Amino acid sequence: MSTMTRWTTADLSSLPDDGNRYEIIDGELYMSKQPIYYHQSVCSKLDGKLENWNEREKLGDVSIAPGLIFADDDDVAPDLAWISNERLAGALEADGKLHDAPELVVEVLSPGSANERRDREAKLQLYARRGVTEYWIVDWTLRCIDVYRRDQTQLHHMATFGEDDSLETPLLPGFSCPVASLFERVPAKQ
Numbered sequence: 160m161s162t163m164t165r166w167t168t169a170d171l172s173s174l175p176d177d178g179n180r181y182e183i184i185d186g187e188l189y190m191s192k193q194p195i196y197y198h199q200s201v202c203s204k205l206d207g208k209l210e211n212w213n214e215r216e217k218l219g220d221v222s223i224a225p226g227l228i229f230a231d232d233d234d235v236a237p238d239l240a241w242i243s244n245e246r247l248a249g250a251l252e253a254d255g256k257l258h259d260a261p262e263l264v265v266e267v268l269s270p271g272s273a274n275e276r277r278d279r280e281a282k283l284q285l286y287a288r289r290g291v292t293e294y295w296i297v298d299w300t301l302r303c304i305d306v307y308r309r310d311q312t313q314l315h316h317m318a319t320f321g322e323d324d325s326l327e328t329p330l331l332p333g334f335s336c337p338v339a340s341l342f343e344r345v346p347a348k349q
Contacts, residue, residue, distance in 0.1 A: 182235040224238060239265035264294050
C-alpha cells in the first residue's frame with residue numbers, strides 16, 4: 160500500500176533555499192529550476208506593459224511572482240498577477256501573501272514537458288477552481304499567448320495571440336500590447 164505525501168504551506172519552510180521554486184497544487188509538490196534569461200525577459204517586458212497601463216488607470220496592482228495561498232494545500236507563485244484595488248484590500252494578509260484570487264494570472268512557460276503540463280493543466284484547473292477571471296499562458300518559444308477567460312465556473316480558451324496581434328482584454332480597459340514587443344530579445348526559431 161503506497162501513501163502519497165500531501166504537502167502543505169507549512170512544509171515549504173522546511174525545503175532548502177536552493178534557488179528552485181517550490182509550489183503546492185492540491186497537496187502535490189512541484190519544483191522548477193531558476194528561470195532562464197528569455198523567460199525572465201518576457202516576464203519583465205509584460206510587467207512593464209501592465210505597469211504602464213496600471214499607472215494610467217490606477218485600478219489595481221501588478222506583482223511579479225506574488226505568493227498566492229488559496230489554501231494550506233494550494234500555495235503557488237505565478238510569474239505575474241494583476242489584482243484590482245477592491246480585491247487587494249481583502250486578499251493581502253499580514254504574511255504579505257495574497258489569499259484570494261487576483262483577477263489576472265500570467266504564467267510564462269519554462270522549458271520542459273513537466274513545466275508545461277503544470278502550467279497548462281494543474282495551474283489552469285487550480286486557477287479555475289479558485290476564481291481567477293483571466294489566465295494568460297505565454298509561450299516564448301512559439302512567441303504567442305493563450306488567453307483563458309472565466310465563463311461561470313471554468314476558464315475557457317478564448318484566443319491565441321501571435322506576433323502579428325495586439326493583446327487586448329475587457330478585463331483591463333484600454334490595455335493594448337503588441338505581442339511581438341514581448342519577444343524582442345528572444346531569438347526566432349530557425
